[in-house]
Amino acid sequence: MVGLNRPEKRNAFNDELILGIEKVFENLPPSIRCVVIYGIGDHFSAGLDLSELKERNAVQGIHHSRMWHRALDKVQFGTAPVIAVLHGAVVGGGLELAAACHIRVSEPSTFYALPEGQRGIFVGGGASVRLPKLIGVARMTDMMLTGRVYKAEEGERIGLAQYLVESGKGLTKGKELAQKIAKNAEMTNYALMHVLPRIADASQTEGLMLESLMAAIAQSSPEAKQRLNDFLEGRAKKVGQ
Ligand SMILES: COc1cc(/C=C/C(=O)SCCNC(=O)CCNC(=O)[C@H](O)C(C)(C)COP(=O)(O)OP(=O)(O)OC[C@H]2O[C@@H](n3cnc4c(N)ncnc43)[C@H](O)[C@@H]2OP(=O)(O)O)ccc1O
Numbered sequence: 001m002v003g004l005n006r007p008e009k010r011n012a013f014n015d016e017l018i019l020g021i022e023k024v025f026e027n028l029p030p031s032i033r034c035v036v037i038y039g040i041g042d043h044f045s046a047g048l049d050l051s052e053l054k055e056r057n058a059v060q061g062i063h064h065s066r067m068w069h070r071a072l073d074k075v076q077f078g079t080a081p082v083i084a085v086l087h088g089a090v091v092g093g094g095l096e097l098a099a100a101c102h103i104r105v106s107e108p109s110t111f112y113a114l115p116e117g118q119r120g121i122f123v124g125g126g127a128s129v130r131l132p133k134l135i136g137v138a139r140m141t142d143m144m145l146t147g148r149v150y151k152a153e154e155g156e157r158i159g160l161a162q163y164l165v166e167s168g169k170g171l172t173k174g175k176e177l178a179q180k181i182a183k184n185a186e187m188t189n190y191a192l193m194h195v196l197p198r199i200a201d202a203s204q205t206e207g208l209m210l211e212s213l214m215a216a217i218a219q220s221s222p223e224a225k226q227r228l229n230d231f232l233e234g235r236a237k238k239v240g241q
Contacts, residue, residue: 001171007041012049014017015067022071025078033182033189036174037075038085039094044110047092050119065124068093069201074128076197081181081189085174086110086161096125098160099134102193103177106161107170110152114143133200134159148229184228185223 002012002024011017021122028035039045056064074096075082084101091113098104116123121143123131135158142148156164165173181189195214199207218224230236 001034001175002037004037004039004045004088007039007043007047010043010089011039011041011047011094012046012098013224014049014052015064017049018068018071022067025071025074025082027035027188028079030079032080033077033186034080034178036083036085036171036178037082037097038171038174039087041088043088044084044086044090044202045092045097046089046096047094047096047115048124053121061124063240068096068125073101076102076130077194081193083174083181087170089113090155090160090231091115095160096123096127099127099130102161104161105163105165105170105173105177106152106155106237107165108152108167110155110161110164112155112160113147114140116146118147183233185218185221185227187218187221187223189216191218 002021004017006014006017008011025035030119081102082100083103083105084098085105085107086098087107087109088111090098090106090110095112095114096124113125114123122128127140139158144151150158152161152164155161163173163177191214195210199210202210227236
């Protein structure tokens, strides 16, 4: 479990917090098979700490954005799948972090927005690459142009979250999912985290070839052989059990 712990500033990301995220995810012990990330206090995150932006020039801005990219790449392309448990504000950079996670669980208090347009800035934490893959370019453009707030139900409907659970049940759901994911074959989780995003960015010809290679590697692992035998010999659970 990783808690964003700056509730007095609604978990707004100063440099210390974003560097802290990078450090956590680049040093995950191999025994950690799935991570749940959540916000301490009433919100997931209010995004970038705007007080740190005031004095920055263009070159410093690039370095800052690249620092976010490094940190959120460690979340997306780390060693274990990451589940974001969302409540309250998931705005700006908070939504950028959520989009870098592999599954999002939301509670009814969750609201999503990209207020960058209102603040006169642009996203800098990878949202322009990751968000269109979740909700499409048109919706992201609408969110940024208008500052429209999406409530929890709409967020789930359009794919910002995969689960919407009762108030106060987000962490329970997150942990339940994490326990399931941790039982997957390591190779399957690796393929989903590292290979699927590359396939999604590839041409059809290259994507299909990558898929075949990944399928061949995965099925020839000892773990896959064991699991297939377990099913064929009646020791494995059926789908849905
Ligand atoms: C350009 O390069 C970038 C950009 C980025 C990413 C950009 C972004 O994330 S833009 C979005 C920035 N976020 C916002 O505009 C949200 C502003 N906050 C709010 O609207 C509200 O605080 C709230 C989230 C809805 C919560 O409301 P409430 O519970 O009523 O709390 P408040 O009383 O408003 O706040 C308490 C306390 O926290 C401070 N605070 C809140 N949000 C921020 C923030 N984003 N930055 C700094 N401080 C914040 C607020 O001022 C209060 O402080 P006090 O001292 O008055 O107690 C990424 C990378 C790039 O390179």
